[in-house]
Amino acid sequence: MSPPTLPTVLFVTPSAYPLGGVAVWLDYLAPALFAHGWRAKVGLVAGRWHDVGAYGAAYPGLEALAIENPTGSAEGRIRAIADTLRRERPDVVVAVNIVDTYAAVRRVRREGQPIKAVMALHGIAADLLGDLRREAPLGLDAVVATNHLACRLCVEHAGVPPKRVLYAPYGVDVDAFGAVQRTAREGPLRIVWVGRLEQDQKRVHDLSAILAALDARGVDYRLRIVGDGPERSALSAVLAPWLERGRAELIGALPPAALAAKVYAHADVLLITSSWETGPIVAWEAMAAGVAVVSSRYVGRGLEGALREGHNSLLFPIGSADEAAEMLAQLAADEALRTRLADAGRALVRERYSVAASVRSWAQALDAVMAMPTVDARPDVERWPAAAGRLDRWLGVGRAETVRRMLGRRHVHAGPGGEWPHTASEIEDEPRLLRHAAQLDAEQP
Incomplete structure (x- = not known):
């Protein structure tokens, strides 16, 4: 008998910040999940500001793949991630500060591909919680936060059902x-x-x-x-x-x-x-x-x-x-x-x-996500990205993207967050959020 196939989780993450704490977390987590019954891959978004080669050299132990957007447009980002999901067919995709992941998941779900969508929340930030508030009813299956206050904010500020909010702390060796x-x-x-x-x-x-x-x-x-x-x-x-x-x-x-x-x-x-x-x-x-x-x-x-x-x-x-x-x-x-x-x-x-405690928490969270019923969005909730230029207005976003790819035309972005945005939320009231967070944090556990 052939050995059972392990479920696969794909983390979609920036490659622009190899020295950051999120990169350190992913480096210890992804390989260690194998011992807990998961195969983990890391989808590194690529571009002028996102250097997949440098990131891979810093973390050679990852099973990494590049997600290329040849046009630099919003539709190009969604297509690039969706193409990766079709090719890799993961059971769970975890968005790590790459907001276009959610639209890509909805796109492949409508094609009949079963896949669970998760947000990894690494901060107490109004824009990220704004994304969560918007995405939770549209097909986001769960959020995994690294801090108990962040978990509370997912429920009380973003409106996520408590059973879909999971906790997995950082770990160190x-x-x-x-x-x-x-x-x-x-x-x-x-x-x-x-x-x-x-x-x-x-x-x-x-x-x-x-x-x-x-x-x-x-x-x-x-x-x-x-x-x-x-x-x-x-x-x-x-x-x-x-x-x-x-x-x-x-x-x-x-x-x-x-x-x-x-x-x-x-x-x-x-x-x-x-x-x-x-x-x-x-x-x-x-x-x-x-x-x-x-x-x-x-x-x-x-x-x-x-x-x-x-x-x-x-x-x-x-x-x-x-x-x-x-x-x-x-x-x-x-x-x-x-x-x-x-x-x-x-x-x-x-x-x-410890690393062991962190990995164990993440494995338990992924197992819980697999046991949850999938959150399906209504088919009428999805919209094309906003028009990025004249070509989009003339031809429509979908046809314009196809033409850009054929002609080799590309948007040039001023920084990593424009090339692959971390958030799609409008400007949020950060001071108000922090006041609410401080009130919650003062409560007894």
Whole structure:
């Protein structure tokens, strides 16, 4: 007898961000699902801004395939994904910040191909939840979120039925991070900040105020900032006094595999300044490596119930530089406190945020999706994408796309999000969402 054929899941994802946390998550998840009865493939969208070759070189263990859009149009994106679904015939397709996946799924379903559609939700963002609100009744079978608050928002903000909202947290390689050879502290408190250099979520400009507050307390410290992003130049200018004195260092982005040996091995404290998070995975990495955590009370922390004040972390109000500095000063003076927090952090990650726990949660979620009845949209809900130019207006979107392909004509996009959009939602009220999220997050789990 031939062995049974495993069900297949296809993750459709950008290839423009190989150093991001989502790429790290997919790299450990996809190959490991095989042991749980799933064959996982990764559909990497391709284009001028999405470099499939570079992504594949960074993550050679993935069973990856390129999704090419030869015209750059919205209809071209939908056709490219639909063609991939027809060819690969996965049982489940998971959209990872590629919004045209949902229209492509509906298209092949109308042709009679059975397929389940899932959103992987990695953020607390109004536009993503807006997509979810629109797609849930149109054929989206489930959403899998990495955070308990995000799960609540899927139900209460986006209106998804609770049974179709599933939880699967991020995971880290506990053994690999735990095996890092840490260097002993011999002088200043060694603080690291790791993440995307931007303000709205990560609040990277809080760092200058925290450093000034540390200076006012006479704390001896060194801060290493690891990452890149739109605020790099502005941050470099603001931190110039500390950079010139050697109190701070901007070292840029590092490959995920290098963080343990090059960053956490030489750190005493990870500092988190974010306004919201669905992890963050850097906290679990640092804890696994034996680094104490000082964090803002970011939205997403409450219902998750992972960071516990005085037990495995020290917490300060979002934006409070003075209280953040006070906690860092405590750790500079109290080695026993650092050790106690680090030991409790290791235990937390081993119990809840290991790679094994994350993969197991995802396998259970996929099994649950397969057991659910498919959400079928009415045939009259689908519309062609909006006309992108004169050719669409003259010939109609479908015929125009065919002509573009025949003539080799292509739209040129200014960035990766235009080439393969993450969201199709209009501008949403982000502050209103975050206020609602903060209220939910303050409730007792």
